[in-house]
Amino acid sequence: MxxxxxxxxxxxxxxxxxxxxxxxxxxxxxxxxLGCDAYVLDPSSNQFSLLHTELFARHNHLVADPWMRHCSYFFNKRHQLVQCNYDLQTGRARAQRVVLTVDYRDQGDGELHRSGDYNYTIVFVSERFCVICDGITSYHLVDTGDRTRTDVQEWQRITRSPVNNNSGHRGFALFDARLDVLQERKQISLVAGHVARRDAVGQDQTHVYYMDLTWARWTHSPTNDEWSYNICQRLETTGSVHYCAFEPRAESLVIASNRDVQTPEERRAADEAAAARLNSSGDHDGQLENGGPPSYSWSQTDNNVLIRFNVPSTASAKEFNVSGSKTTVVVKHLDEVIFDEELYASVGDDLSAFKLAENGLELSLTKAEIQNWPRLFAQKKDDVAEEVHPMEAPPLPIPSLQDPVEECDLISADEEMKMVRFNLTSGCITHTIFLGPPPxxxxxxxxxxxxxxxxxxxxxxxxxxxxxxxxxxxxxxxxxxxxxxxxxxxxxxxxxxxxxxxxxxxxxxxxxxxxxxxxxxxxxxxxxxxxxxxxxxxxxxxxxxxxxxxxxxxxxxxxxxxxxxxxxxxxxxxxxxxxx
Structure with a gap:
C-alpha cells in the first residue's frame, strides 16, 4: 500500500x-x-458515546453556498430552509426568505421526528442542485434553480431516496456529496454516517460504538428523466471521522480517522479471528485456569516494590482481588487464590494499587522503611525463581518546565491519525497518509x-x-x-x-x-x-x-x-x- x-x-x-x-x-x-428559531436536535439519553457527542457537538447548522459564499442557509423549527443573503455592493444583509419546506412527515414510516434523530445536513453539488439529508432515513435531491437571482423562487424536490433500508438504522448525517458527468450521464455520489452499536469481542467490553458509513449513488437516465439510487459500499470505523470527502469522479473516498477503516466483511473476519484466539487460549492461556501458581517477577526502588504476574490476556481487572496485611499479600482471581505469601519486610496498608498492563497484572507496594530487599519473600524459596529488575522511575509529565503544555502534547501516541483512500473498483484501501497524533x-x-x-x-x-x-x-x-x-x-x-x-x-x-x-x-x-x-x-x-x-x-x-x-x-x- x-x-x-x-x-x-x-x-x-x-x-x-x-x-x-x-x-x-x-x-x-x-x-x-430570525422569524422562527433555528432547528436544533440534541442527543438523547441513549446516545452517550463519544461518537454521538462529536456528531452533535461539531454539527454546523449554518451552511454556505460554495458558488455564492456570501449566501448561507439554515433550517428553522418549521422545517423550512431559510436563505440568508448578504449584499456585497451595499454592505447590508437582505431579508431572509424561505426557499424550501421539507415534508418531514413523509418518511415512509409515518412517524415524526423523535428523540435520537440527527440534525439536517446540506451539501451543494452544483449551481442548480443540492442534497439534503433529513437526519432520519432519507435523502432529498433538490433543484434550486438560479440561486443568483434575487427574486422569490421556490426550490423543487426532484426525488427522495432512503439512505439504507436494509441497515435498519434511523438517523443519518450527510458527510459529502458530489456531482459528476460520466458518459453524458449525471451521477451524484453520497456518503452518510450513522453511529451504530454492536457486541464486542472479549471480556473488557460488552459493546462497541462505531461509525457506519454508507456510500451510494444517484444516476440520471436521460431517456426517462429519472434518477435511480443504488448503494455501492459500506465502511466502518470505531474512531472519530475528522474528514470524509470524495475525490474527483468519485471513484474513491478519502477518510481521516484515529482508528482503522474497514469494510463490514473485513471487520467480521477480524472479529471471528479474535474470537477463535480467545477460545483457543481459554485452555492454556496462563496457569490460572489450571490451578497452578502464576509466574511472576518483581522489581524495586528504595521506596516501592512492584510485582508483575503473568495472567491470561482475556482477564479483566474486575476479576482480581488483592488483600492482606503489612507483611502478607493475597491475590485472588475470581474465587481462586493465586498468590498467598509473606513478604520480606513490611509494606503500607494500601493494597489496591494494582492494574492490568500489557505485560500482565502489576501490583505496586510502598515499603514501610527505605531499604533494599535482598529477596521478595520472608523465607528463601528454592522452587521459585526470583528475578530482580531495576524499576524505572516514572517519567515527568512535562519534559521541561519552561516549555508550554499544548493540546497536542497531551494526546496519546496510540491515537495516531491516518488518512486513507478507499477505491471502489479495487474494494480496498490504496493509499495512506500518516498524520500523527494531533487531529x-x-x-x-x-x-x-x-x-x-x-x-x-x-x-x-x-x-x-x-x-x-x-x-x-x-x-x-x-x-x-x-x-x-x-x-x-x-x-x-x-x-x-x-x-x-x-x-x-x-x-x-x-x-x-x-x-x-x-x-x-x-x-x-x-x-x-x-x-x-x-x-x-x-x-x-x-x-x-x-x-x-x-x-x-x-x-x-x-x-x-x-x-x-x-x-x-x-x-x-x-x-x-x-x-x-
Whole structure:
C-alpha cells in the first residue's frame, strides 16, 4: 500500500513570522432577528458515546453556498430552509426568505421526528442542485434553480431516496456529496454516517460504538428523466471521522480517522479471528485456569516494590482481588487464590494499587522503611525463581518546565491519525497518509466543485492541503500544499474552549469560534510591524488578531460560515454578520 507524504512548499512558509498582535480596530456587526428559531436536535439519553457527542457537538447548522459564499442557509423549527443573503455592493444583509419546506412527515414510516434523530445536513453539488439529508432515513435531491437571482423562487424536490433500508438504522448525517458527468450521464455520489452499536469481542467490553458509513449513488437516465439510487459500499470505523470527502469522479473516498477503516466483511473476519484466539487460549492461556501458581517477577526502588504476574490476556481487572496485611499479600482471581505469601519486610496498608498492563497484572507496594530487599519473600524459596529488575522511575509529565503544555502534547501516541483512500473498483484501501497524533486543524471548501481541503499542524504553523487527482493516471493519488496559516497550529492548541475553526476561501483570515460569545479572528498576512527589527536580525513580521464579543444575549453559537471579508454567525434567535 503506497504511503503518501505531505511535502511542504517552502515558498509558502514564513520563517520570520513572530506571532499575532492584538488590533483594536472596530468590526462592523450587523444583526438580524430570525422569524422562527433555528432547528436544533440534541442527543438523547441513549446516545452517550463519544461518537454521538462529536456528531452533535461539531454539527454546523449554518451552511454556505460554495458558488455564492456570501449566501448561507439554515433550517428553522418549521422545517423550512431559510436563505440568508448578504449584499456585497451595499454592505447590508437582505431579508431572509424561505426557499424550501421539507415534508418531514413523509418518511415512509409515518412517524415524526423523535428523540435520537440527527440534525439536517446540506451539501451543494452544483449551481442548480443540492442534497439534503433529513437526519432520519432519507435523502432529498433538490433543484434550486438560479440561486443568483434575487427574486422569490421556490426550490423543487426532484426525488427522495432512503439512505439504507436494509441497515435498519434511523438517523443519518450527510458527510459529502458530489456531482459528476460520466458518459453524458449525471451521477451524484453520497456518503452518510450513522453511529451504530454492536457486541464486542472479549471480556473488557460488552459493546462497541462505531461509525457506519454508507456510500451510494444517484444516476440520471436521460431517456426517462429519472434518477435511480443504488448503494455501492459500506465502511466502518470505531474512531472519530475528522474528514470524509470524495475525490474527483468519485471513484474513491478519502477518510481521516484515529482508528482503522474497514469494510463490514473485513471487520467480521477480524472479529471471528479474535474470537477463535480467545477460545483457543481459554485452555492454556496462563496457569490460572489450571490451578497452578502464576509466574511472576518483581522489581524495586528504595521506596516501592512492584510485582508483575503473568495472567491470561482475556482477564479483566474486575476479576482480581488483592488483600492482606503489612507483611502478607493475597491475590485472588475470581474465587481462586493465586498468590498467598509473606513478604520480606513490611509494606503500607494500601493494597489496591494494582492494574492490568500489557505485560500482565502489576501490583505496586510502598515499603514501610527505605531499604533494599535482598529477596521478595520472608523465607528463601528454592522452587521459585526470583528475578530482580531495576524499576524505572516514572517519567515527568512535562519534559521541561519552561516549555508550554499544548493540546497536542497531551494526546496519546496510540491515537495516531491516518488518512486513507478507499477505491471502489479495487474494494480496498490504496493509499495512506500518516498524520500523527494531533487531529486536523480544520476542513474547508476553498473552491466550488473541488474536494474539501484540510489543515494539519506543521510545527507551529497550520498547512492547508488539497487533493490532487489525474484522470489519465487514476492509480496515483496525492495532496498538494495549498496555503499556510502562520503560527496558527500553536494558537489553536492553546484554545481549549472552542467550537468551530474556519477560514476564508482566499486564506486571508482564520477564525476560532467559542461556544457562546466570542469570535477570534487571525490575519496571518506578513506585515512589517511598523519597521520593528530584531537586534542584529531581520525585520519583525507580525499578523493581526481581533477579538469580537457578540454579547450576552447569545445563548449558544450554532453555526458559522465565511466569505472574503465576511463572517456569518448563527444563534438560536439571531443571525450576525461580521464585516472583517
Amino acid at each position: 503506497p504511503v503518501v507524504e505531505l511535502k511542504v512548499d517552502r515558498n509558502l512558509v514564513c520563517s520570520d513570522f513572530s506571532g499575532y498582535k492584538l488590533a483594536f480596530d472596530s468590526v462592523p456587526v450587523l444583526r438580524q432577528e 486536523l486543524v480544520l476542513t474547508t471548501t476553498l473552491r466550488p466543485g473541488f474536494p474539501a481541503a484540510f489543515a494539519t499542524r506543521q510545527g507551529v504553523d497550520a498547512s492547508i492541503w488539497l487533493q490532487m487527482y489525474q484522470p489519465s493516471r487514476p492509480d496515483e493519488w496525492s495532496v498538494r500544499h495549498e496555503g499556510q496559516l502562520h503560527a496558527f497550529g500553536y494558537v489553536q492548541a492553546s484554545k481549549v474552549v472552542r467550537k468551530f475553526t474556519v477560514c476564508s476561501p482566499d486564506l486571508d483570515y482564520v477564525a476560532i469560534c467559542d461556544p457562546v460569545r466570542y469570535v477570534l479572528v487571525y490575519f496571518p498576512a506578513n506585515n512589517s510591524a511598523d519597521g520593528l527589527r530584531r537586534r542584529n536580525g531581520p525585520p519583525v513580521t507580525l499578523g493581526k488578531q481581533k477579538l469580537i464579543t457578540l454579547g450576552n444575549e447569545i445563548d449558544e453559537i450554532l453555526g458559522i460560515t465565511t466569505a472574503n471579508n465576511l463572517i456569518t454567525v448563527l444563534s438560536k434567535k439571531e443571525l450576525i454578520h461580521l464585516q472583517v
